[in-house]
Amino acid sequence: MNNAHPGLPEFDYIKPATLAEASQFLVQHENESRPFMGGTDIIVRMRDGFWKDKYLVEVKHLEGMTSIHFDPVKGLTIGAATSMNNVAAHPDIQRYYPLLAEAANSVASYQLRNRATVVGNICNASPAGDTTGASMVLGGVLSVHGAGGLRTEPLTTFFLGPGKTVLKPGDIVTAITFPIPPKGWAGKYIKLGRNALSDLSIVGVTVLGYPDAATKSGYRFHIVLASVAPVPFVAAAAEAVLAEKTISDDVLDAAAAAAMDGCKPIDDVRSSARYRKLMVRNLTRKALDEVWTKIK
């Protein structure tokens, strides 16, 4: 036995037999352990010295973690450890939730997507996460196994800050579920990055729209922006414009401007805040146009 990479900190690899055992271990080792899925965030964070967990708790092998199930009434359930490629290639997802497949396919490279998971992307809680927006606009709800048993967490209230979520020590997300999407819907994800291969978004825009008799305009839109706030940003002002005013080119312009005005991005290595704002407006306009053309 020899030659471990010196750049990686020492840790123990734990492979529990059941979810209960896994949750219990994570509670007992609060702040020094974490659930281990695709590892595409974890291994890089450990290698770069940011995370120093003493224990990685394998959860991919546990019951139901890699199954995908579609029910025409209840909707879609994706086991948490399902790889992004398996999500993107699944016939029911391509047919009924193409926006999710599109978002998964926008992440890095094919080889990475054979390991990376949608749920890991969400739990990592990066505001740049490419699959978070699609999961939110499609009404995603997480199934969570914690110290107190099973519960659900809707994505609308899941994110607290960069890397911070409502998950507590011992919590393991076992699946993400989606309701049947609204009738007549269409969606679009536009990712702006420096290159497609390995880059996080400078700005990401997810739009979902559908006819809705309950609004004044007769349509409802959900818009989530990536990389413009500490958490995935719901462009509520823009959504309101589109619900209230009869939709025209001018109203789409106004909604895109409202999305720009509502977000407060920062300057960082990937882009200036000013550029991000302008791109939010342009790309929201572009995504709205595409969705509107399909649903009107």
Next chain:
Amino acid sequence: MNTPINIKVKVNGKEYKRAVEPRLLLSDFLRHDLELTGTHVGCEHGMCGACTVIMDGVSVRSCLIFAVQADGHEIETADGLGTEDALHPLQQAFMEEHALQCGFCTPGFLMTIIPFLRENPNPTDEEIRTAIDGNLCRCTGYENIVKAVKKASVKMAGKAK
């Protein structure tokens, strides 16, 4: 802490049993413990694709997997392709089309393309470009790699891969 774990891994059809530290990367396990140096290591951050191997039939980054996670799984590396006298058709095509210069990226390309051709034996240029978009090459400019894949796909068509 750092408790070694016994693993059993099949690599290129041969079974290996080893005790490994949990932090040992699959890439380092292959190169150092098994002395299979056909897998190259570039960025060690999942970006360049040099370390690509096949795990249970699909291409993955071996620098983003711990050796313990390969326990009970089957790995294929470039070491298991052809020999110097009898190159694998894909290796032969890479040579004939000058699809490599320094060769550092080559094993990663090979192990990306092999499962791709198993699934899509008759790819278009566009599909080939998409398939290799997770592999970086500093030398060739990619054109000859695309040509080599095309050539290999024609040669391999009909034959079991």
